[in-house]
Amino acid sequence: MGESLIPIYIMGKRYEVPEGLTIMKALEWAGYQLIRGCGCRGGFCGACATVYRVPGNFRIQVGLACQTPVTPHMTLMQLPYFPVNKAIYDLDKVGSPLETLLQLYPEAARCLGCNTCTSVCPQKLQPMYYVAAALRGDFARAAELSFDCIMCGLCAARCPAQLVPYNIAIFVRRYYSKHMRPKPQHLKDRVAEIRAGLHDQALAGIAAASEEELKKLYLKREFEKL
């Protein structure tokens, strides 16, 4: 963090804040106690999507307040709650992948291929490509490409065709994971054992052991090799 103060404009008001702070820390430095627009403070939750401009550039820029450093004369505004379309579905009662996708999100087919979504994504994902993969029925690819999505809403905020790429993505990932990937045999086996009560006796035994006995058993454990 530098020592020098720089001017920034937070929702229209001018403040002088130290250079190098993130937008979030600059807001707090200026005296804001955040209610909206602040969540995990570490780039996971997508609560702090922020819209800003810098002098000499006509473009609207976007970023997460917890990750983006302030720059001189930055003019910023935090994105309010953004009302988007979220389809309601029952994951147990769905048809074929593509057919279901187009039923739930028919607007997906209107994607213009303009790639605005990709240019705004703070996670550097490529929403246009995962939407395209989903529309090809390649849910495996779409799931992989969208996995890091924090659902901040910036793609939906800027999409000229009014798609909500992040809601399309979560439907695709859930569908793919539940219906298109095999269920692991070792998990099925263990769940069946537990339901049949096969582990109950061992657990009852160890739960009733004296502390001394527990400590002995604990020290005697054999470790699987790293």
Place this chain on the structure above:
Amino acid sequence: MGYPIEMQESIRKLEATRAFRLQQEIPRLTPEEKTRLLEQCHPDFRPDGMRPVRVGPNKGQRMQNELVDLLEAYSRIDPDRVDLSRIDYDVDVLVVGGGGGGATAALIAHENGARVLLTTKLRLGDANTMMAEGGIAAATQPNDSPYLHFLDTIGGGRFQNKRELVWALVHDAPLIVEWLKDLGAMFDTHPNGDLVVSFAGGHCRRRVHSCKDLSGMEFMRVIRDELWNRRVEVLEFSPAVELLLDERGRCAGAILMNLETREHIIVRAKAVILATGGIGRLHPNKFPTTNHYGATADGLVIAYRAGARLLHMDAIQYHPTGAAWPEQMLGQLITEALRGNGAQLVNVHGERFINELETRDVTSSAIIREVRDRKNGVRTPTGMEGVWLDTPLIDIRGGEGKLDRMFAGIVHRFREYGIDVHKEPILVFPTQHYQNGGIEIDPEGRTDIPGLFAAGEVAGGVQGRNRLGGNSLVDIFVFGRRAGQAAALFAREGPSPGKLTLEHVRRYHRELAAEGIEKGRVSPLLLPDYTRPEVKERRYS
């Protein structure tokens, strides 16, 4: 940006010892060595970090100063000014908290036929669950068993855990993995579909299941999506500020506050589930924290005021590996799964000093000793000190591409600051991570107060005095589910709540006054205040 020159000199030493370290075996500590190390170096043992609380069910017990400040405080509302006949919501089950525990409890209570309202301080899903990186522990592998998971958990908790809770935890864990998979969570798998499992400290088997290094985010996204699909009613930006009891002492709802209009909302409920998480944003012992903005111990405070007992509140978990550089990432979580996949802890001279798979309390203490007592820390330009976490070892051991495949989040976050974790290590120091204790519960999530349930980090007993990696994500789902079921049943079959009252708040206020505690401080805190003293000073109020 990257690492400054002085730090790079230490990195050269680390590189010079790497081949040797790959072969080096560091034995685990004996129980006596562990005890000595903890007493010497663990922050819980600092004489000035805690003090006895003077009021309430745990009167006389030592707890973190920052928490005692909130327990020895007055309610945010004046019980004499509240009109309890103006009820805004009348439901079967009120769930307080929108993280993994609360969302699960709401989903399951709803599935069990209850009319459910979920209320949360920030947005639904903005909570610690979202930030959990490592994964979820469960004995799903053929070489593993719930018995071994029990043993590891109770030993990790220094044998202080409530055993019936550990039993429930390890018994339900594989069922929870199946439940999450069926909800569509995208676990890491081998090509044949088997689940990938990693080590975490203190576990004798590989049993942590992950979704890259964004496991908590994946589970939270999926459960939240399902809550929306089932149209469960959710109130955001409306934390609970006080519980409501009836004249027989049964929990019968809560008072919420709309954070934006400052209005209070009165909810009558046949059962209440608290899932408000932990304490990190109180910054115990002035440590940085990995925790979410909302982790301010609100649930503990309101439950305690209503008469619920707390357990193990003098046991705080410091995660061994919080980021110590760059400054912008200070305190942020660097997942234990890196150590579980072979990354080593290395001091300024390039030497290892602890087995990386010791439990978190022991590993953190060893890092603090290395830096503070032995002066073997690496110093940053901002005066912070830490030790190296040798991340390039992951690709060296597991083949090129493993870091990108399993730790894309870490790779991405450090790349933003000019650090390539494929080639350079990460500087780390312990950071506050978890509240091991909490409101005492039974295996169905019941507290001492009839009608009040608790699940997740706000609840205590299952983790003992130290939690193992992977055991928190399983805790929130196991006890979220059990509390959701039990609360729905209680709402259906229990007696109807009587007249709402805040008498417990008046009683608590009298107790405070009798101890000579003056009015002035109020709780719960709701949000931390990171504005500068210079700004606060000029608020003149």
